[in-house]
Amino acid sequence: MTDTDCDNVAGVEDPDIHKRYLSISRVRNRINEELARDVEILEEHHSELLEELKDVVCLETDGENAD
Template identity: 60%
Template structure:
């Protein structure tokens, strides 16, 4: 089965992992695009999960919070 992205594409991961001085404005553009996804799309997804599938929302929280420890 083909892999799909969660929040970042493979290319975006590479840009974010690159040296900031080498990647220049493209890196900042990627940061902006990801920030917009978090603020807009992810917020809406969380709302849909909370209303329609709280178990999946809990799984999402577990993954996000586990990586935060």
């Protein structure tokens, strides 16, 4: 996420609701489009990097693996 999107999503400096929703929409689009494409490329060309991404995204919670 960009610094601005991080701030807006987190409510830093109380952004107006329109800016907050725009940031949420941008982040959602990145997750669904760019990140999905990146995962496909990593699956095909660099499985080690894909595993690193999974380690970061799929953090263990309550001592159990999120897989």
